[in-house]
Amino acid sequence: MVSIRARYYHEENFGEGHMCGGSVISQRVVCSAAHCFEINDTMPVQYRDSENFVVVAGVTSLNVKTEFTVEYLVEQIIGHHNYIRSTLENDIALxxxxxxxxxxxxxxxxxxxxxxxxxxxxxxxxxxxxxQNKQLMQAIIPTVPQGLCSFIYMFLPKSQMCAGWLSGGIDACRGDSGGPLVCMNSLTGIISWGVDCGRRFFPGVYTNISYFIPWIEM
Structure with a gap:
């Protein structure tokens, strides 16, 4: 995975400015969450200029650059045209x-x-x-039945899915948005939102990658 950072802070001090995670899905494309790049309160939704971001790959510690670290500027951000701020539906960006x-x-x-x-x-x-972890963290969580997740959150569209332990304790948290949910070596979800971090009976909500394959491959 990669760290997506605010370019200004990153260029001032390597390791600063981390905003969201992302997943490399081709030699030139990173997949992340649309809400990471939206300009708050704009209607219709608008996204920040791509020149404001830098993608840092080949790191496990945010503030440690190694011989494997590579930095890329962002030429273009394409957020889903039906992204809904209030519900975070279609929370995906390329x-x-x-x-x-x-x-x-x-x-x-x-x-x-x-x-x-x-x-x-x-x-x-x-x-x-x-x-606020500087070191890359990982955790194993199970996917949750769609019906159960829809019951917990009153409604959940097919574009979203849930994963997590109903007992709580292990979960994605602030700063993880846009990062990957990988199942059987395949990108299955994008970290999108949740109720607190690891709250009992409230699994995390993820953008359902399988739903967006036609859009990604357009």
């Missing part, structure tokens, strides 16, 4: 980089996209630097 990630890179590789939803209870991995 970032087009200013250069190509080399085919022979050992540390930065595109993740495959899930084509069909996995069965409820599938164990998946979430990753991120959320809750």
């Amino acid at each position: 970032l087009f980089l200013n250069d190509i990630i080399p085919d022979d890179s050992l540390y930065i590789r595109p993740v495959s996209l899930v084509k069909q939803p996995f069965s409820p209870g599938t164990f998946c991995v979430i990753s991120g630097w959320g809750n």
Whole structure:
């Protein structure tokens, strides 16, 4: 995964400005959450200029640059045209980089996209630097049946899915938004929103990648 940062703060001091996570899905495209880039209170929704962001790949610690670290500018941000701020439906965006990630890179590789939803209870991995962690964190959580998740949140569209332990305690948190939910080595969800972090009976809500395959591949 990659760290998406506010360019101004990042250029002032390496390691600063982390805003959201993202997943490399091709040699020039990173997939993240639309809400990471929206301009608050604009109607219709507008997105910040791409030149305000930098994508940092090949890091596990936010403030440690190694020989494997690569930085990319963002040429274009395409947020989903039906993104809804109030419900975070269609919370997906594509970032087009200013250069190509080399085919022979050992540390930065595109993740495959899930084509069909996995069965409820599938164990998946979430990753991120959320809750002010400087070190990349990972956790294993199960997917939650869509019907149960829809019951918990009163309604959940097919464009969203849930994952997490109903007992609470392990969850994505602030700063993890846009990062990956990876199931069986495929990008299955994008960290989108939740009730607190790891709250009992409230699993995290993720953008359902399988629902957006036609849009991603347009």
